[in-house]
Amino acid sequence: MKLYGLTGGIGMGKSASGNMLQKRGVCVADTDLIARELVEPGQPALGEIQDCFGADITGAGGRLRRDELGRRVFADTAARKRLENILHPRIRAVWREQVERWRAEGRAQAVVIIPLLYETDAAAQFDAVICVACSAPSQRQRLLARGLGMEETEKRISAQWPVEKKMELADHVVWTESGLDVHSEQLDRIIR
Numbered sequence: 001m002k003l004y005g006l007t008g009g010i011g012m013g014k015s016a017s018g019n020m021l022q023k024r025g026v027c028v029a030d031t032d033l034i035a036r037e038l039v040e041p042g043q044p045a046l047g048e049i050q051d052c053f054g055a056d057i058t059g060a061g062g063r064l065r066r067d068e069l070g071r072r073v074f075a076d077t078a079a080r081k082r083l084e085n086i087l088h089p090r091i092r093a094v095w096r097e098q099v100e101r102w103r104a105e106g107r108a109q110a111v112v113i114i115p116l117l118y119e120t121d122a123a124a125q126f127d128a129v130i131c132v133a134c135s136a137p138s139q140r141q142r143l144l145a146r147g148l149g150m151e152e153t154e155k156r157i158s159a160q161w162p163v164e165k166k167m168e169l170a171d172h173v174v175w176t177e178s179g180l181d182v183h184s185e186q187l188d189r190i191i192r
Contacts, residue, residue, distance in 0.1 A: 027111070029112045
């Protein structure tokens with residue numbers, strides 16, 4: 001099985017890439033989705049997050065107040081590291097288990113979307129790495145369109161490696177500045 005890691009900056013098209021690849025029959029694990037599952041009510045990770053950040057980090061029905069957690073961790077590097085220490089080992093265990101299932105099933109290709117792929121030293125786990133990227137102005141426009149304010153946008157961007165560094169290290173780069181059809185064609189050339 002050919003295993004790809006897919007990374008890129010926030011708002012640069014990782015989720016769109018994952019959706020396109022799934023439509024082509026490629027197995028996709030998205031670590032952002034895995035992270036959301038790990039913090040559902042009753043999950044051990046949510047309990048650790050409450051212990052670390054306080055009971056008020058959850059709201060109605062015991063659900064994580066993601067906006068509040070984001071506000072805290074993107075304003076404080078030490079807090080972000082504490083959260084990463086709770087979540088990253090669990091996330092890695094889940095996607096590795098999924099990859100092993102796909103291998104056992106004889107799947108031809110799989111992609112794991114990891115925003116912090118290089119930051120978490122995961123690159124060696126993959127046969128090749130794809131970086132999706134766009135210009136800084138487009139990235140900011142996309143994040144503002146999601147409802148993030150300018151200050152929050154800048155904090156989230158600065159919490160990751162510069163996309164130029166990720167592009168330099170990647171085996172493939174998908175430039176997502178153009179429309180989805182061009183984005184899709186670039187992915188097709190890679191997975192063919």
